[in-house]
Amino acid sequence: MDVKITPSNLNGTFYAPPSKSQVHRFLICAYLSGEKGIINNIGTSKDVFATVSALKSLGLICKESVKNNGEVVFEKREVINNNPTVNCFESGSTLRFLLPVASALGIKCTFTGTERLLSRPNDKLVQVLNEHNADINGYTLNGKLTNGIFKIDANISSQYITGLLFSLPILDGDSEIILENDVVSKDYITLTLDALQKFGITIVEKDNGFFIKGNQKYKFLNNLSVEGDFSSASFLLTAGAIGGTVTAKNLDYNSKQGDKKIIELLKEFGANVEIKENEITVSKNERNAFNFNAKSTPDLIQIASVLACFASEKCKISGVDRLKIKESDRLNGIMDFLSKSGVKSKYLPDELIIFPSNPVGNTFNGDNDHRTVMSECVLSTYSSGNSTILGAEVINKSYPDFFKDFTLLGGKTNVLF
Known part of the structure; x- marks a missing residue:
């Protein structure tokens, strides 16, 4: 699907979609509990579907409903002995979270997914699992994880650490995670710890890692509703900062989500920001230059790059090197x-310098990346002249209703098949 964007100003109110990051974590914790319970507001993104589908392959018995913006009713977890194939589609979270989980449960299975997903770096995770009897060959699991000391390179992906944090509490015996090198995307680990706490799991944080008591039991203590997603909302809120007034409902500023840092960035840019209970309004004001350290929030880099196009002076975004191994x-x-829109940029080691100008419309390739497409839409709506975005259907990975909300706010689109 290709989409034509005609310039306009965005104004109005939309509901932030569910936090994909929180959905993944709640689903896996609920699966590990094996107990009955309900999680609602899970949404309809492809990545969430990937995790539900994978958990079913690993023995989850549940019922799904469209009510309450997507609901999963958990029944139980069955023992699996049929060597299933577990398809993670394009979801890196699904693969990296469930490899350790399946290993901890001793489920013999084979993980698969798209070529791009399986080419992303997972060797360090597989290595540390194999050091503890997982017996993983390629993406086929044949062993059962044992407890011990897990030394993991924390500079590649926080998803490795989350996968271990899910898995180690259910092993026979205590374990320790030792983090080597600087931790990236640390805020996502905080989100994991919050989910584990909600399911009765105790993790002890240490200076260089975590201590995990073994033989713990996940407990589905309460039915849960997923928060609105700051990462997805960041695109339309940024549109408000550039040239309108946009309110996002279903956002809790007290959330543990790291991507709520978008609000501080928009304030630094000079936008007016009003925070109320479960809603945030952003409106155009000044357009200041900014320096943004995105080491812990890499999913904000694309939309921060768009914001920089409209600043008064050059902007710097640091922590960008990990973007090379994303979707x-x-x-x-x-x-x-940026180049196609007439905006100059310069790459330095782990930094991107952006020199603002007056962006012009063009034809943009979506690169099969949901965040790229949504960023290009915001850039296009405030550029001179029409633009076309190719492969725009990829938004279904995280935010299927993006174009619905975009047009609700006054965005002008024309779908070109």
Whole structure:
């Protein structure tokens, strides 16, 4: 699906979609409990579908409903002995979270997914699992994880650490995670710890890692509703900062989500920001230059790059190197869409310098990346001249209703098949 964007100003109110990051974590914790319970407001994104589908392959018995913006009613977890194939589609979270989980449960199975997903770096995770009897060959599991000391490179992906945090509490015996090198995306680990606490799991944080008591039991203590997603809401809120007034409902500023840092960035940019209970309004005011350290929030880099196009002076975004190993080479994608819009940028080691100008419309490639497409939409709506975004259907990975909300706020789109 290709979409034509005609310039306009965005104004109005939308409901932030569910936090995909929180959905993944709640679903896996609920699965590990094996108990009855309900999680609602899970949404309809492809990545969430990937995790539900994978958990079913691993023995989850549940019922799904469209009520309450997507609801999963958990029944039980069955023992699996049929060597299932577990398809993670394009979801890195699904794969990296469930490899350790399946290993801890001793489920013999084979994980699969898209070529891009399976090419992303997972060797360090597999290595540490194999050091503890997982017996993983490629993505086929044949062993059962044992407790001990898990030394993991924390500079590649926080998803490795989350996968271990899910898995180690159910092993026979205590374990320790030792984090080597600087931790990236640390805020996502905080989100994991919050989910574990909600399911009765105790994790002890240490200076260089975590101590995990073994033989713990996940407990589905309460039915849960997923929070609104700051990461997804960041695109339309940024549109408000550039040239309108946009309110996002279903956002809790007290959330543990790291991507709520978008609010501080928009304030630094000079936008007016009003925070109320479960809603945030952002409106155009000043357009100041900014320096943004995105080491802990890499999912904000693309939309921060768009924001920089409209600043008064050059902007710097640091912590960008990890974008090369995301759903696409996001760093190259950013520099490409900036160049096509007439905005100059310069790459330095782990930094991107952006020199603001007056962006012009063009034809942009979505790069099979949901965040690239949504960023290009915001850039296009405030550029001079019409734009076309190719492969825009990829938004279904995280925010299927993005174009619905975009047009609700006054965005002008024309779908070109």
